[in-house]
Amino acid sequence: MSVLGVYGIEHVSSILYYGLHTMQHRGQEGCGMVCVDADGNMKRHRGIGLVSEVFKEQHISAMDGKIGIGHVLYTGADARGVDNLQPLYFHHGSGDFALAHNGNVVNSKVLTDILERKGSLFHSHSDAELLAHLIKKDDPDEPRIFSIIEALKQMEGAFAFLIMTKNRLYACRDKYGFHPLSIGKIDDGYVVSSETCAFDTIGAEFVRDIAPGEIVTIDKKGIRSSFYSDDCRCKMCAMEYIYFARPDSDIEGCNVHAYRKESGRRLFHEAPADADIVVGVPDSSLSAAQGYSEASGMPYEMGLIKNKYVGRTFIQPSQSLREKGVRMKLSPVRSIVNGKRVVLVDDSIVRGTTSRRIVGMLREAGATEVHVRIASPTMTHPCFYGVDTSTLEELMLARMNIEDACKAIGADSLAFLSYEATLKSASGRSDMCLACFDGKYPTPLYEHIEDVNK
């Protein structure tokens, strides 16, 4: 998922359209935007599908204004369907507001149960709707920031929320800073984005990252900052660097391409392979493959071609769709791999589906050996923070050791990047969340604890 907010910039719907398009890799199930028009009315359009499918010219021109928020959706199995599309938009006596979020609140069931017992009714499974119930104001004269702070104090987990009123934008990041959220500037206006790659596309200049636990308020007075917690820590999701983010994004001062290239270099030093060429799995593993190639001296070759018009395998919502996705989206280049010993560099092994099919494809195209090198540690635990890595039962490396996994995917050898090198690749930072690799979850897990202890 990703969020994008704009304050004080003309043609807001066009800016949101291009910015959301840039972040399409973070979710392909649906998207939406809410904009405030010149009379202070909020207008929304959202739908299932890609940004280019959901938004036509008439939608963009019908929603012009200077303040707006947008969202692209990718979900787990329990939060699909039109009701969960964001931004959500609410009428309330204290003023209309719209919300969008990225991440996952791990105590949402506890909070929802409490609210339902008090009479709240929910339309969706979205954490944005939960926040909407928690920030409703009893006193219309009380500044909304107080109810936002009180609401966020009750929430545990990973979240980046954008809350928009007709004249103000609030951007909130959880106290662990699991997912990125950055501020950019265009002339006198501001944008807030889940990834900095959107800034280049829409012509914004990077200002700064929003800190863990920070709530940034943007209105006609400019930018103000407050914190909802005294206990803020940095637990940036390692998978943002490894898989999720675009290579041209910077996450907390570290460029994603530079991170992946360094992880590839370290992967070679930890797990060298005797082969003829290095091939990366497009797109997220190409930088790591380049790093592996540079460190090894073996040529980097484009042995796999991606059909760019098929969605990311990992994000497809069901196993059968994922399997079809792999077949449709990658093709081996026979003239490059035929008769060669190939080092295949990939970013991670989740269910093993993609690795098995790609190794098979390379062999069918004539590769004499396929040595798989993974630029992250073995993924042995599910994520509860908004990254749909899979359930414990589905994770290949939770069910079998590396030797058996190597046989299962049909490779000649298989090796993973160490935990230490994963950290060192991010300019030596030691403060990332690596829970899907080591099971050390930075937060209490509430009802999800059953999914770890199965």
Ligand code: SF4
């Ligand atoms: S558990 Fe894994 S995917 Fe989830 S936030 Fe932590 S590092 Fe990211």
